[in-house]
Amino acid sequence: MTTAAASSRLGFPDARDLLPELAGYISIPSVSRDGDPETMRRAAEWLCDQLTFADARLDETAGNPIVRADWLGAPGAPTILVYGHYDVQPTGSRDEWNSPPFQLTTDGDVVRGRGVTDDKGPVFIVLKLAQAFLAQEGALPLNVKFLLEGEEEIGSPRLADYVRAHAEELAADLVVSADGAMWRPTEPSVSVASKGLVSLSVVVEGAATDLHSGRFGGTVANPVHQLAALLASLHHDDGRVAVDGFYDGVCPLSDERKAEIDAVAFDEEAYRAELGAPALFGESGLSTLQRLWERPTLEINGFEAGGKYTVIPRRAVAHISCRLVHSQRPDAVLEAIDRHLRARAHPAVTVTVRPDAGGVPAYRVDGDHPAIVCALAALAEVYPGQEVLQAVIAGTLPATTLFEEALGAKTLFFSFSTADEKLHAPNEFLRIRRINEGLRAWEVLWRELARTLPRGES
């Protein structure tokens, strides 16, 4: 590695001039949770149209198609695989959006719309970068393969089979993920780890039908009450998970790691105020950042039962997901929760635990890996004089473990999304300046990787 890092030399349009094109992509409501196949395909085809320079094609799966493209015009240079996704989260209640979720809306320094920061905007940046290289230099500085999937928001249930079946053609020296997010807007950061994920639903059923709460009240167990009691049993008062075996594989926080995290500037009160929460909350004896980066969680994501009318609902359903750290095993966590709930199920109701497929373990890349070194150089070019934080993505990128297993390649998270941009929530947004910052950083990243990334035999 030389000390003279590459710098940005391409010319880019102002980000605002790119917004109309991005708006077309955002307008496709590609919600993988419940979207119809035709809509998902339209989003995939939008990407193909952007990737004609790399012979883009759709590869069919049992679910949504995978977008694949290869530009391999740099013999002798390393090869990277750019990963991203074209599916988005459900909108939640449309009443809570300040503008229609699938209509890209500029609001001061940001643009708003479902998927704009997770992950349509960040992928869009890479597409525009590649097109700029080809227009201005006639070539990319290294070989680039694209793998853009349509089921990331539902846990990538078919990606593993696909990648394993196509390992040879996907072979790369590094995966660069356009999914992920910088940790906060105040300084640049590169992510060195991400949390794992498992999810499940719990269904509690009582009588065969909804019952009038007067005519039958006091004679049967109420599934809503029973489910509430089960859910309440999952945590101790301070937020620590009360499920026996849940913490298996979690390393105790070393004094060294604690000190590392404590060295990061973090204003708890500002964080609280930004979230608008009455108070921060979590396991006692740990700072907020220690909990966020190093501790697993068990969150109840949803609860559905009855309504505002006088019934004893016949069923109540809760949706739960856990973020995993270190070497927690997804299957073991699901089993521990299942055991916990079954042991506490009241015999007057039926309790069914439904684990979801697609569990993902936590992931980590070392701070001195060449990919991290190149990323730091690229960020230094765009954010001169600012320290680059090495942060943890407390979210989950299911593909990372897969790429390591199937392709033998590490994954660099390199996204110009920021974690405060209401990912998965109403009013998701992207800072417009991130588009130009991203274009320049990706340019330098590619130039640096071309110079310094060790090549495999492929």
Added chain:
Amino acid sequence: MTTAAASSRLGFPDARDLLPELAGYISIPSVSRDGDPETMRRAAEWLCDQLTFADARLDETAGNPIVRADWLGAPGAPTILVYGHYDVQPTGSRDEWNSPPFQLTTDGDVVRGRGVTDDKGPVFIVLKLAQAFLAQEGALPLNVKFLLEGEEEIGSPRLADYVRAHAEELAADLVVSADGAMWRPTEPSVSVASKGLVSLSVVVEGAATDLHSGRFGGTVANPVHQLAALLASLHHDDGRVAVDGFYDGVCPLSDERKAEIDAVAFDEEAYRAELGAPALFGESGLSTLQRLWERPTLEINGFEAGGKYTVIPRRAVAHISCRLVHSQRPDAVLEAIDRHLRARAHPAVTVTVRPDAGGVPAYRVDGDHPAIVCALAALAEVYPGQEVLQAVIAGTLPATTLFEEALGAKTLFFSFSTADEKLHAPNEFLRIRRINEGLRAWEVLWRELARTLPRGES
């Protein structure tokens, strides 16, 4: 009171020949919880068209109109006020209905449709009875006023003001409610009491927006978990309410009352099997019927939060209703629940308790009241040789207390609905035979009341 009770002398069509007309009434989706005003008005007008013989009219309120009609052609005879309602409960999930909820559907011995047994069918019986009297005898045997409201299923929020403002024109010697239900299909019953009702919602709020469960998990309190814990605290393990002060005004079950209830044939296992519940459930030391008739309840009717996606929802809402007995005071019960929840609210979330207006205390009419005696005679005519049970309506009829206060009149529950007919649930139905039984019983009731009911000065 003579021993020679009146008998049924009118001719009635077969119930099945009346169904097409009833179907027209059922086809109007008059859901007061969220129905539009025009639809509610159509249901009210349908009633007016049936009541032209009594100069029917709509009286406007701030909510849905009240249907009023008077047939006062029996000078010297007593006057009754027939009460019922034209609004219905929401359908709940339409997937759970075996036929469209607003399309009256015959299925063997029953007809199915929202409102067919609560309360459109039972009111329909009274309309057909009055029309039969007029067609065959040219007169009713006593003076009859009608008061049919459109907000019973939302707690009759405007009925009290209306009745108090119109007390003089509503004056009657007895109110006869076509709302209510026979306790079970196996034998006739007359209801001598009903439970009271209060309801409230609990809202728990955390951050200002939904948060990504990874990027923010472990740093803030989850409103769903906090609400689950609050709800779990409302009951002891055996179902007894754990709210301090909740049972104020509830009489301990006397040995005499216990013995009375124990004398009623009641097969707990058959009851359980009919409901399809894994087991019956409730306060220890009491039989199912003792709990149903004499104990108050606190039920969670609904829970709404997030969904099956990886968020920490910003808010969680539960809907609660309580059935009251004896001299429990609605306001005191709401205050006790409010105190209980506030005392347990975690400071990392905001807990708001929203009591609903329209609380109703429990109601009782003595078993030797002339109205009960007449009702027993009418049921003996239709169900010869069968013992008539004196039962408790574990449901609530908000109007009863009001009529006693504002009109000085007791209310007789005289409905040909049956408590197992899925009131408030999907697949609500009415036994077709109840229509002819109801016609004959109402005929004898009116003739008996005309003979024996003490008249007031009005």
